[in-house]
Amino acid sequence: xxxxxxxxxxxxxxxxxxxxxxxxxxxxxxxxxxxxxxxxxxxxxxxxxxxxxxxxxxxxxxxxxxxxxxxxxxxxxxxxxxxxxxxxxxxxxxxxxxxxxxxxxxxxxxxxxxxxxxxxxxxxxxxxxxxxxxxxxxxxxxxxxxxxxxxxxxxxxxxxxxxxxxxxxxxxxxxxxxxxxxxxxxxxxxxxxxxxxxxxxxxxxxxxxxxx
Numbered sequence: 001x002x003x004x005x006x007x008x009x010x011x012x013x014x015x016x017x018x019x020x021x022x023x024x025x026x027x028x029x030x031x032x033x034x035x036x037x038x039x040x041x042x043x044x045x046x047x048x049x050x051x052x053x054x055x056x057x058x059x060x061x062x063x064x065x066x067x068x069x070x071x072x073x074x075x076x077x078x079x080x081x082x083x084x085x086x087x088x089x090x091x092x093x094x095x096x097x098x099x100x101x102x103x104x105x106x107x108x109x110x111x112x113x114x115x116x117x118x119x120x121x122x123x124x125x126x127x128x129x130x131x132x133x134x135x136x137x138x139x140x141x142x143x144x145x146x147x148x149x150x151x152x153x154x155x156x157x158x159x160x161x162x163x164x165x166x167x168x169x170x171x172x173x174x175x176x177x178x179x180x181x182x183x184x185x186x187x188x189x190x191x192x193x194x195x196x197x198x199x200x201x202x203x204x205x206x207x208x209x210x211x212x
Contacts, residue, residue, distance in 0.1 A: 002118060006133055010114060010140045011107075017192050018144070020110070022100045024072055025093040030080030032072055033090075035106040037144070038113060043069040050105060054098040068097040114140065120148035124162060125172055132206060135176065138183065138199035145188060176203035 002010070020036045024046065027033045032040045040046040043066035051060040051068075060068075072093065079088060101109075121139055122128045128136070142161055149160015158165065167182035180200035184193055 025090040030076040035109040051099040134199040
């Protein structure tokens with residue numbers, strides 16, 4: 001279980017890069033999403049959330065939520081296949097429906113995402129809970145952005161965080177300096193990459209200081 005102080009620091013870091021969107025939208029892959037990147041894979045999963053009507057804050061019915069999800073998903077293929085500079089942002093979908101989740105619901109979804117990511121991180125890094133907090137922050141940011149993914153198989157390329165095999169080996173060996181050099185992600189802000197590398201570098205400096 002994440003300690004409250006660490007959870008709050010993870011939230012703060014993620015919300016530096018990720019928006020908390022209170023309406024359903026299509027992400028860059030054309031998937032219906034809400035909050036801070038919470039996937040709504042089906043109309044039924046969307047209707048399990050407590051959506052409200054924006055104008056009067058009255059609860060939306062299951063049928064209303066599912067209808068809004070299906071209307072949005074019609075644009076799935078167009079959004080997925082669009083060139084990066086032509087993809088719609090979350091703001092594009094704001095007025096497609098008057099359905100909204102509350103900020104409290106968005107925070108609950110984010111916490112549930114963090115709890116799930118924590119389980120995956122402990123599988124990838126058996127000693128994860130003993131890592132320095134700066135390393136934990138860096139890895140929570142990476143897995144939230146990339147997903148846990150999968151290892152390389154005969155028929156599939158490695159994906160997500162598990163595709164960073166050199167970095168993961170370095171981390172499991174306690175080599176934070178090497179992790180800092182191998183954590184670069186494509187498709188994100190340059191500053192976000194710098195912050196991640198700096199977090200690993202701080203671990204390396206602390207480690208070096210203890211060995212002197």
